[in-house]
Amino acid sequence: MKQIQWIDTTVYGAVTLKDQSAPEQNNMALHVCQDPKAVLKNRIALCETTGIPLKNWALSWQKHTANRAEVKREHKGRGATKKETSLMDVDALFTHEPNVLIGVFTADCVGILLCDEQTPCVCAIHSGWKGTAQAITYHTVKALAENGDLVPARTKAFFSPSILFDSLEVGMEVVEQIEAMGREIDLDVEPFIRRVNGGKAYIDNQGLNIEMLRRLGVRDIVPTGLDTKKEPADCFSYRNDKQCGEHFTYGFIKKEEN
Numbered sequence: 001m002k003q004i005q006w007i008d009t010t011v012y013g014a015v016t017l018k019d020q021s022a023p024e025q026n027n028m029a030l031h032v033c034q035d036p037k038a039v040l041k042n043r044i045a046l047c048e049t050t051g052i053p054l055k056n057w058a059l060s061w062q063k064h065t066a067n068r069a070e071v072k073r074e075h076k077g078r079g080a081t082k083k084e085t086s087l088m089d090v091d092a093l094f095t096h097e098p099n100v101l102i103g104v105f106t107a108d109c110v111g112i113l114l115c116d117e118q119t120p121c122v123c124a125i126h127s128g129w130k131g132t133a134q135a136i137t138y139h140t141v142k143a144l145a146e147n148g149d150l151v152p153a154r155t156k157a158f159f160s161p162s163i164l165f166d167s168l169e170v171g172m173e174v175v176e177q178i179e180a181m182g183r184e185i186d187l188d189v190e191p192f193i194r195r196v197n198g199g200k201a202y203i204d205n206q207g208l209n210i211e212m213l214r215r216l217g218v219r220d221i222v223p224t225g226l227d228t229k230k231e232p233a234d235c236f237s238y239r240n241d242k243q244c245g246e247h248f249t250y251g252f253i254k255k256e257e258n
Helices: 036-050 129-133 136-146 172-185 205-215
Strands: 003-008 011-016 057-061 068-071 092-095 101-106 110-116 121-127 156-159 169-171 193-196 200-203 220-222 247-253
Touching: 003 156, 011 036, 011 110, 036 247, 057 092, 068 136, 092 101, 092 136, 101 110, 101 121, 110 205, 110 247, 121 129, 121 136, 121 247, 129 136, 129 172, 129 205, 136 205, 156 205, 169 172, 172 193, 172 200, 172 205, 205 220
Parallel strands: 057 101, 068 092, 156 220
Antiparallel strands: 003 011, 011 247, 092 121, 101 247, 110 121, 110 156, 169 200, 193 200
């Protein structure tokens, strides 16, 4: 299983990569696939890597919202083998349940895995520019901190491959939405916007999400250096391919079964 493993202590966390030798190049997303059976083969291979069976997975069907959901024991199996059973219209998942695997799917968007090993709590966030314009990361982490689900000062954050600053070109309507978000949460977004000729700009989606985390007190942050647009061997990219698979940023709280 081709992936980047971030952590393997109280919490296990990783992100899968594109793999030419795997079915559909290791696509993990049922909602953007050509052959669901191929995706299930990849998911089963990941089960063998993690030791967590599909019946203990809980996944959402992401729609670029700012919605979050807590995954509880009764949600096990949601979205694991059929996309129609996913937790709908949710782009951030968190759980305290042991041995329940959660995650988010991304190509050019940012996937973020957060973990507080002491609580313990694991959280996965999907944030493309639309999610960032809604400050999904800020609102999710702020709510979890206020509810005592995690403590920012001891939370670790890991970023999936995504389209980075030099590659993420957008129109000024996107810049206006990012600026409005900055005003809403009192965040200076200007360092993360580079305007160019022709009514276009480049935005630093990863940087904006990192700054949101820092504002909330998260300090242990591992960004990615993999630009999905520039690394076609390892990364899926809609900007490159228009139709492609997706990486899977996932984690779970480890507990020995009796």
